[in-house]
Amino acid sequence: MSDPAPSESAADPDQRTVPRAGLDAAWRDLFPFDPYPQQVDGVERAREVMDDGGYLLLEGACGTGKTLIALVAGLQAIRDGAGERVFAVTPVKQQLKQFVTEVRTLNRGREEPFAGLVLVGKGDLLPYARTGAFPGDGGVHDASSRMREMTAKLVSRESTLSLDVAPDALDGRIEVCGDESCDRLSYSEGRCPEHRGERDEEAPWYDPLRAEALCELVESLDGPRLKTAGESAPYPADPPHTRDVLDVYDGGDLPAGQAGYFDPFYARFFADEGWVGFGFERGEAHVLDADAVVAAAVDRGVCPHESMAALMPEADVLVGNYNHAFDPKTRRLTREKAGVLDDGTLLVVDEAHMLEERVRDLLSETLSLHALRTAHRDVTLAREYLSGTGGAPGSDPETHRRHARKALSDFSGVDERDLEVAQSFLEWLADAIDGEVSTYLREEYGDWQRRFREGSLPEADHELPLRDPEAVETDRLTAAAREAFADDVWRRMRDVGAAVAAVHDDDGQTDRTPVCDAVGTLLWRWGTADHARYFREVELEYSEKALEDTTLPDWASAYNADLVLFNCIPQEPLARVFDELAGGVVMSATLEPFDVYRQVSGLALLAEDGRDGGDEDGADAGDDDRVPRRVETARYGLGFPEANRASWVLDVPPFTYRNRGDPVVEYDGMTRTRRAYASALVRLARGHGNTLLCLPSYREAEWAVEYLREHVSKPVLRDRSSDSSETDAMLARFFQGDDTHRVLVTSARGTVTEGVDYRGQRLHCAAVVGVPYANTATPRMQAVMNAYGRTFSEEGRETGFETAVQVPAVRKSRQAFGRVLRGYDEVGVRVLLDRRYLAGTPRSVNDLLGEREREEFSAVSPDMLDLALERFWGRQRQA
Structure with a gap:
């Protein structure tokens, strides 16, 4: 199915609202106030797509009212019989609260209010x-x-x-x-x-x-x-x-x-x-x-x-987080126990620009050495029961044997020889992990045991890739297992694990909770999942502890080790989730480029060729009888007067690691690039009102805070990676409604640049420093870029770096500067500090901005920044 051009709100930006009394729409009684023109258009488009069981990709600038668009469209769809419930999921707690607030607003004054429920964890x-x-x-x-x-x-x-x-x-x-x-x-x-x-x-x-x-x-x-x-x-x-x-x-x-x-x-x-x-x-x-x-x-x-x-x-309305819809374990409970993830559920995915990154982690799997050893114990005990030699003191071995043989007889493809092979394979796998870790620590630290005893071993975590992340090849463990065992040993582990679990579950004399079923399933996945889309590695987590178990490797006193099956590109599992549901809205302030998003989200698989997203082991499974789903796009820019905002790209050298140098605070010790940014940050911080400065990392944010506190009279607040209570307290200080204006410095990859409402006079200027790329030096990120490059090479995107790194980074920037303008009467300045945001510059990311943003953002030289700020705020004071 072709992808129609995204609709752009054609309503007059000076037309603030549309009177409900004049609306010829079945849903007008649902809207709690006179809607914006783009909200009218958005509800109508969403309803039309939902009627066909499709998905609307909705990009709406901050202040568009996307939450109400999705809720009103979904509730009207329920009225019309196109669904049974609306299920809204978001990864941001602030947005979850916003959904709750909106449903309550919709309900007030209604004779028959909609039933709303917030889903949370145990x-x-x-x-x-x-x-x-x-x-x-x-x-x-x-x-x-x-x-x-x-x-x-x-x-x-x-x-x-x-x-x-x-x-x-x-x-x-x-x-x-x-x-x-x-x-x-x-x-x-x-x-x-x-x-x-x-x-x-x-x-x-x-x-x-x-x-x-x-x-x-x-x-x-x-x-x-x-x-x-x-x-x-x-x-x-x-x-x-x-x-x-x-x-x-x-x-x-x-x-x-x-x-x-x-x-x-x-x-x-x-x-x-x-x-x-x-x-x-x-x-x-x-x-x-x-x-x-x-x-x-x-x-x-x-x-x-x-x-x-x-x-x-x-x-009628469920509100939860991404886990409830996309995490396989949580989803299984939501779908099977409560029965609400089915073809009667209309899905609303909020902050959808985060979906790819968050779901990639949810769909990745880990297996600890402890779980592996416990599974080995499960198999060992099951074999003892089957032989009539097992059981705790005082138990009846013959009863164990009878229960075990009865349980095993239900698995026609598994016999006692398979259990013997599985036991040997689990022993071999534990030894192989030990070998990988021991070799790595020797190569990385030399005599690491001595350094650990002395306390000089860095308390750092490590990734141990089991293949070249920039190639597609069989990992070392899988290849070695094929030499030591039969080719199908990984596949057989799922059946053996289930059989051994049944032996334990059916035994009447023990209270053991086996892990072999889950371990066997993961090992089956390890041996069968695609090697381009899934990256295999050992993850070491520093965890100093005393060891009482002398059978553990010596490094276990310093590290926990996990096998990791990392999902580089989750488009097919996502496609399966979307295809099971009735349709819905996938929305964010930053979804463009739409062609990339359709691909990485799996929605293109639903729309184009009728594939069902593949089977459980990641292989494609075509379904010629399935009707392609309708997937459309809509885009709504800022519907507020352009005179209320200034949008600039500061023409300064790229803020890259090579250019900027170390984050030194002494001006004379800075590189020329860092000096340019330091001066610009001071000018912005001294400007009118509250200022949000978004650096590419928390490390750089620390540098900016330290420098600004020496050169700016305003209070400078520092956001850091912390728990939600500390972040809330920091934001409360920034939002204080007194006459003192403040500066908040954060990372563009942090939490306060997305989903936080800076409405009214809370924010007057938002600036993004550099392009906030993820760390591309890690093996996982290299594997992700490799997978994206191979998968999307035919989609007009030249490299995996552009699709996997550049596009998400620019979305982070757009989210950050989008904080400043939230309402029709609000006034503010949006600044991008890095010439890479300009068209025609080396390594430009200009084409990854939104269409309206490319038109509005103009270049400003560093020496003209003060004058530009003064002129803009001067006009606002005169208006």
Whole structure:
């Protein structure tokens, strides 16, 4: 399908809004105020594309109102039957909040408000995680998994654990085993598990009466109650333990693997059989955010995370981050558990210029040496079970053997010989990683052990490429494995891993959670994924620690090692995601060049030839029966008066590493190029109002801060790579509504140049120093450029450097200077400091700017910058 020219808003820029009363549009009652002309056009275009199940690539300058365009178009599409829900995803927390604000604005005054739900992770929802009461070491995921597994054992229909309740509890609803020789409680069943016979496959795996009895036991425990989100739970502040609820004298009487902490909130969800007990009315303007979900769920004693999942299918608008739509693990839960990522879902991708970079990381896979060794242990134990020689002291080896052989018989393509080969292969692979790391450390540091003991070993991480990143060839591990084993050893690991996992899962005498299934799948991917699109390496993370395991390599005391299967170009996985959904809007202030974006996002695969984006191992899989999807583009420039802005390119030498030299603060010690930039930054910082200066890196930003504080009277604030709370505090200082103007210095590749709202008088000048290229010296980036060069060489782009590095860098610049003008009456200056932004200069990036930007930005010489600033602000004072 051809790519039509992007539409440009043809509305009169001096026409501020279009009266809703005069709109002949079905969606006009959805809009909360009179829309801008470009918003009217944008909604109509998005609706038209959504009706055809397509995607609209929408580039709109800051202030266009892209969020409202997408939401109103999507909600009208739901009305018209073109979808069931809108799912908006963004990688920027500020933008997530903006979506929530807009949905609430749309809902206010409506008799039938739209149901909105914000999706967040377990750490923000699980009550014991929020209060810091999770027991043991490890993160939220590990702790919650352990507690949930124990909860599942307590509420399972097949559980033989006796809760400390009387038969007349729960108003006499608890059953006693119907077998004449047994007086055990059977809860909602007629007989206990020992006398039940065949399990009813239609009944759920859990017993709601067991779960209800468990919750009542926990409610009766002494101690202060858990409090979070302004609500008090019916359960204790500390997680309960099985010894608190089982009919045993003390914890020592509990069977192995059946003693531990559990989650009563999770149990209550099963006691109520998935009934949440609250709805969207508990959220402000019918939108449930994390605090609202937690408050409502904690008040009832039900799990907030499970409540969120249960409410997802009922929501009209879902708001989340990229993980919910594109991360394979999170997506699987969103799609399969909640059932909301399907052909009824209209997707809105916000800040879409980040999609390629963020998803590349999400779709890359890692395998730690620890996981590899654990998988080896899984296989070893499975082989012992199969031989009748395995099991913990006191267990019955014959029972292990019987369970193992039964489980293995379900895998027709896997036998005991395959397990033996897999065990040897995992041993070989661990030794191969050891060899790679040991060789690298010797070559890099010589006697690295001595340096480590002395404390002189740099605390740095390292990439160990397993092939030339600028070539397409088989990596060393894959090639060596083919010599040591059969050619299909990597492929076989997926089947073996699944079979071994089944052996452990079906064994009735152990509580082991195997990792071999996941490890086997990753090794299968490693051996089958395309070598041009996937780059293989060993990643070393510095992590000093004491080692108790003498079987580990000596370098493990200083480093963690991971195998990394890095996804260089994620267009095909993205195409699969887009193709599963009903259509939508992919939007940003910076998507141009559209031809590049269509390719790297995978949308061109949907539009051009009907491919489905390939199969799971990265190979292309054509689908001649699939109808190509409609993919169109729309572009809206600044719809504000041009007289309110000045746009300049400062004609100074390129701010490259070679030109600028070291970041010295003494003027006499600077290179000529750095002097030119230092002088220009001082002039900009001394100018009118609040000034945002965006350097190509945080290191250069540090230099600018130090220099400006010596030469500028305004307060100079420094942004650095930090957590969100520190960044928010810094921005609050910059936005203070007093008479003092400030300078904020940051990296153009940082967080405050994207998704932050500098509305009104918050910002008067935004300047970008240099072209903020990513570091191209790393093996991964070299592999990415190589993959892009090979994939897009026929798309009119000469090199992988242009597609993979230059285009994203210029988008970063456009995002940064786009902060300054957000509304019709706002006034500001946009400056690009580097002559490479001019047309016709060596290594020019001018053609990568937006079309309107190429027209508006004019060259200014350094000696004329003061005069240009004075004249512009003088005109504004006279207006």
